[in-house]
Amino acid sequence: MTKQLDIVILGLTLSSSWGNGHATTFRALLRGLKEDGHRVLFLERDVPWYANNRDLPDPDFCQLDYYSDIEGMLAEYRARLEQADAVIVGSYVPDGVALIDRLADLDLKRLCFYDIDTPVTLAKLDRGDEEYLARRQIPVFDAYFSFSGGEVLTRLEQYGAQKACALYCSVDADRYQNTGEAFRWDLGYLGTYSPDRQPTLERLLIEPARRLPHLRFVVAGPQYPAEIDWPENVERIEHLPPAQHPSFYSAQRFTLNVTRADMIAAGWSPSVRLFEAAACGTPIISDEWRGLGELLPDGEAITIARTTDDVIEALANIADDKRQVMTDRAKAIVLDGHTGLARARGLAADLLGLPERLSNLRPMLQQASA
DSSP states (O other), rough: OOOOEEEEEESSOSSSTTOOHHHHHHHHHHHHHHHTOOEEEEEEEOOOOHHHSSSSSSOSSSSSESSHHHHHHHHHHHHHHHSSEEEEEEEEEHHHHHHHHHHHOOSSSEEEEETTHHHHHHHHHHHTOOOOOOGGGGGGGEEESSSOHHHHHHHHHHTSSSSHHHHHBBBTTTTTOOOOOOOOOEEEEEEOOOOOTTHHHIIIIIHHHHTTTOOOEEEEOOOOOTTTTOOEEEHOOOOOOHHHHHHHHHHHEEEEEOOOOOHHHOOOOHHHHHHHHHHHOEEEEEEEOHHHHHHOOOOTTEEESSSHHHHHHHHHHHHHHHHHHHHHHHHHHHHHHHHHHHHHHHHHHHHHOOOOSSSHHHHHHHHHHH
């Protein structure tokens, strides 16, 4: 039987899925940890933009507490941090650099980093942008868990990571299932507005909608600029909480996956939307990036689209029986190895393979800064 771990995670947010993919990623992982008997305390910085949009303020699978500032948090939780089997800091945590420095002063058993934005992080560090992680801090972590795998892990080791481990996002298979409802849309997309994704969304959804006025399309997600010229057959949904995702996917004949530019450049960076849609039995059309075909074979479990015509061809000519075959293959792949429980077991195994620290990490930080 695997040892039951006591883990403290300091992440961007667990309580609010508004405008970010972190909450969904953490929820699936933490539910998996709970299912296997591990104990998790999640500490979230109390900020107004998430406080005003909380769709899971009191989860039943972990302890969720909020803090206002780093020093106050350390004064209240120092004992718990030092007793924990592992402390994990997430990417984009407010004042992340200062937080990591202060955690390095404590007598922690294991200090790790979970980067849900690895290609973005590396691009920022290459520009000298240390918004939430300083390059000097990378060697301090006992393990650097990465949302991206493949060649990205080698790059992290070149940056000084002691141990770089892929920890992809995942899906909660108990919550993401087909609802059996009738199709409302022929093609849909779920994602917060991002300038680097918008040209792909234009090419793979908006332009097909213009050319196929008899079909129905939908884009769900916040922060899209008012000046976007949406065709009349594209429905807009400003925000869609996770509880409504299965219904959203189930009501689409196909769903679109669009990847951020930094993640395309890095490769091996699957979006949680891929896993959610596959678990719900919705056929996926996706842009192309290295590693996607290894995860979901093109033409067998997914349709990779490079042009507007590729999308139009898929919508017009992939028959229902072919759609079902692709859907079944994608769902089997995801449920076999990409659930929250599978990720939790991988994380627990990696943590148990790390030796405990015998002293605090401050000397390593000082050496890295020299």
